[in-house]
Amino acid sequence: MRRLLGAVPLVLGIATIIFFLVNLAPGDPVLRFVNPNMSPETQEQIRVNLGLDQPIPVRYVRWLGALARGDLGYSFNLNRPVLDIIKELLPNTLLLSFTAIGVAFFLGISLGIVQAVRQYSWLDSISSIVSLFFYSMPSFWLALMMVLVFGLFAYQGDWPIQFPPSDIQHVNYAFFSPGEKVLDRLWHLTLPATSLALVLAAGIARYTRTSMLEVIRQDFVRTARAKGLSEPVVILKHALRNGLIPVITLLGLYLPFLFSGTVFIESVFAWPGMGKLVVDAILQRDYPVVMGGTLIFAMMVVVGNLVADVLYAVVDPRIRYD
């Protein structure tokens, strides 16, 4: 609970940084609407309409006030409330990122366990090298290569495995039966989620391997074995629970990373989500959208860190928060 309260000034601080960063930066959003035939009075009117005629401190207080009421303002370019846009696009991004995180943690943790149990085997060395390569890959390049192989070569060579290279659903999506709709969404989700998950999973596997190796050497694991417990029970029940503690930190650490991941993946796969929205808004100097979108992402990071803290306590009862 105290941690929850501690997060409030943090979010407030982030909101302040975002506001001043965006508003003090050079560049004028009004210029987008200007054409050579426009009189200075009209330009001034646009400025007043957008609320940009006020001095920055006034705008800051107004923005914070609106924020407290849950109002993120009105987009300059899309002519819609920012909150509506976010409500529409956030589910897409969450679908993509949570699928990716889920797959990544499952893959990464299982691989890490196998590597730790079979330390120094050929399986361990080969998968270490392979995961290092994935770990070092820019996610946008991996995504492009996935598109190239499964979205282009697969169609050219008429392979049995083909995936759509872009978009979130089929053109005729509206006419599909419910079962087909789910399958179609999954089919479109596969490539983007895999590209994102592979890069994440490689890092998770590296962490899991290290921490499991440390745990496996400890005395209580030997005790568990001495009690006559079967190896899977020792590893999965006794060792894993302790080995996962450092891995959980990754959950908090990966959330900001996930944002950059979604920006690139959404851009490669034409996935209508928050990442693309924010990048486009920055390029068009659409201040309310930039501030709103960034704030949502920052809040997700803060919440993610809180969740990681709670999970700590669940996995390791020795840790207590008062």
Add this chain to the structure above:
Amino acid sequence: MTDVGIDASDSGPLHAFGRGGVALSAVLPGLPQLMVGRWGVGGTSLIVWFGLLSVLLTRWARFAAGWGGPLDHKIASLTVVAGLLGAWGWSWFDMSRPAESRSIGVGQWSLAVRAFRKNRIAVVGLMVIVGDYLIALVTPLIAPRDPATLAPLSSRLLAPGGEFPLGTDHLARDVLSRILYGARISLSIGFVAVGISVTIGTVLGAVSGYLGGWVDAVVMRFVDMVISFPRLVLLIIVAALFSSNSIFLIMAVLGFTQWPGTTRIVRGEVLSVREREFIEAARALGFSRRRIIFRHVIPNVLAPVIIAATLGVGNVIVLEAGLSFLGLGLQPPTPSWGSMVSEGRAFMIDAWWIATFPGLAIVLTVVAFNLVGDGLRDALDPRLRV
């Protein structure tokens, strides 16, 4: 610690070669070391020697012209000479030393060097990095073509092979030459940005950890805030706002957003170092805080800083590529690996090679930095050295 004395693999029968070995290393530097299994020294000097020698022989005209050419040409020619002399001298020096003198040091650093050498895959990573930087320096001599010169339009989008080993792009530019020139951009951005971030991170972390109290509280809250802030947004905002993106701007932006991780690590180390006796002694001697922090605390927390820096270079290279991919990096005529991938994306259907090869270059470089970083962690972290 039992193996602090003379190490079996290090005290190899190098001296058995006697003067013959020294003579051999004068002709083919590195070969004698390679023959007794010291392939870290041997391989590196042999590869550098042969690589640069073949550059010298096949590009003699450019090498000779380089002295009077533009600055990067002069640097390239200078690198060839310095590299050849360096590889030769290093190998010769290494050979002519008696075997015993090579394994005397038992300090923290020489132990770490020895542990690192045993990690073969990390040594391979180090060789790749050395090779990368050499290539970046001598690019004007080895690049088949000028990266910006447009060939006749008939040679647009040519597949790899023949005259263009990695094909040509949509403006008929040679992909191989552009990747070679792009190495300079990526590597120098990685180097400078990490330099900035490590300096800020170390000083802030050390000051905050050593002083404690409200200074510590303020710095750490600030670090929390910067870490929760989506860094890419910050990068995009800054890069989008300055219309003329010079390489220095990108370096600065990446450097000034990279430090919080280092700060946290350094602070954690400083918290334990400051309780040690030698710090107490320094305090008792009445040294100023500044002197204690810079002369006594920081040198003792350098190991994790070096690890973080090495891993950070890979991180920065990927980020720079990402910015260029979004079209926010350097301006188009400058070949950067990220922008090449981005340009190639539009031509994926007709020409897969434009986007693929620069990406491979990124992966190879970043893998090398991560390998060395991992190797350094194993070598420098005594907790892992059982």
